[in-house]
Amino acid sequence: MIPHRAGAAGALALLLFTATACGGDAGSQDSGDGEMNIMMYQDSLAVVQENAVERFNQNNEATAAMNQVAPDGYEDKLRTVMGSGQAPDMFFNWGGGSIEPYVEQEMLLPLGATLQENPEMQDAFIPSILEAGKINDTQYGIPLRGTQPKMIFYNEKVFEEAGVEPPETWEDIQNLIDTFKEEGVTPFALGGATPWADLMWMEYLVARIGGHDVFQQIANGDSAGWKDPAILEAAQIIQDMVKNGAFGDSYASVSAADGSASALLADGQAAMHLMGSWEFSTQLADAPEFAKNDLGYVAFPAMPDGEGNAQAVVGNPTNYFSITDDGDTDAAVEFLKQTYSDEYVKDMVENGEVPTTTGAEEMLDEAPNPDFARFQYAMVRDAPTFQLSWDQALPRSVAEPMVTEIEKLFNQQVTPEEFVDNVAALQ
């Protein structure tokens, strides 16, 4: 063996390895050029924020620039730029666990003083939703979007053709699965290639079977909560549904992030879709005819003998803007005032969102589908509890492996019992 040649081979290996490692890097962000940088989640609703930036730039000396990041890599990129010292001035988030690490590192601007100086900001939002933007009793986020409960959407045309009614009970769901299978329609669209879509089933089943407290115990840091019988029962129901063909055959390669699952519903290839309320705006953007004429929606039904309240809601209370504290935050604070301005709220309503501002109810008539908007508003108003999506409520190091375990459960790569053991072992 000739040593220097060995070194060269090793260097080649290392070089290729470094190149690969950098492939996961999210790139860098411009800052320090006098522009206020806003990092935004890129989807069909971001048009509301685009308009806000435009208005802000017209009426202020400061300039805001919005950087939109694709949904799938959003949190990874945020984490990378925050860690690299090139943090945006302001960014979109889910509150809760999604910003906790930044709060711990004292990277965010506490907004308590801002709210005191601007009482109209304090009064603009539904108190419980503003409250959800707090970490350790300090405000770190201001709501920027509508409320996002999860619910069952369905294709009215497909239901009519099959001569069936939308589901009101769990038994209805069982019957509908059989009916649609006979009709050659996939009963439920499911974007299993983006496993957070699988997670929604787990969330609602557990909430209905065992109630709000089952997951709350886990979210509070007690992983023994995974051993609650409701979790195992939900896991068994999921595998029964999978084996029964409730999600068709190819759910594991359908993506919920690129609109494939929603397209299945709009096309009539699938009858129902359990999704967040943003499904309505997604359909409005991608299949407007369908969204206006044939898109139905119902709440997730109660489970027989379930202990959970049938009106309890799972989803995201809303999304928040947080400001990174680099000493120069005036423009960002000024921008926050956009999120409850009349134009902004009107934009939200027109794009199918149900705002979290206190005066929103009377504006719902302007929604593309006022019935849907009122349905969603009432759903959130009447819910005894609003469970934040599990992947947002838990720290990332637990949430990601948990979602993968749920994916494996759906793909029958683990049994329900193994699933419970695996998630209980996460820490």
Next chain:
Amino acid sequence: MVLVVYLSLTTWGGLGVPQFTGLSNWIRLVGDPVAHRAILLTLILTGGSWALQTPIALLLGVWASGRQRNRAVLSAIFFVPLLLSSAAIAIIWRALLDPNFGPLTTIGPLIGMPGLDFLSSETGAFGVILFVSAWQFIPLHTLLYQGGARQIPESLYQAAEIDGAGRYRAFWHITLPQLRNTITTSSVLMVVGSLTYFDTVLIITGGGPGHATTIVPYLMYEAGFQNYQFGYASAVACVLVAFATLASLLMVRFTGFGKMRSTREGM
């Protein structure tokens, strides 16, 4: 590299200062079934890629070095994948393999398999990765072999013809031995490339379904950039570097490449 080794001894979430936690990441790595599977999958991918790509690239390269009609045109078409970026290739293949909206929905029923869906089964998804990497990289290796084959002196073939050797024997006894160094170069590139294969996995399968296509580089990405466990990701990275280095050294050693013997022996 030193930094990576140090990071592997810490717990670090990408923010603030890494906390020194000794060997905890390494202990976790030793007991982690996902990591064991990732290593196995990486070895299968590496071996599989080599076994799949080498014969095809070799035969195509030798063919493309000849003077047949249409050779230039066919070669040009064939080299197209080489011009595309990995990300573009992955996105194209994901769209082609989409079980509901891709061309498979048309092709499947024609060949009597309406439910054609490779990406939702474990072996199917792994097969797709193997196939796409072959589709992507065979042209590069073909180019290497084409160059290598053109370097073989014409006189060797003329001599063989006089001795009465057919095309098959000439290939087996002249072309193949003369290409020995090219085979080594190509193999080292292939093996090291397979060990670090990443972008296609990220885009087409995201390591799934489950962990069916979570190879070591993807595991590293998942641990670091998705779970924010940079310490654990660094430990995984160390294993990967060790494997890649070992593989290169073994190949250099056992193919005699290091001795750089003349390929013109016996001339």
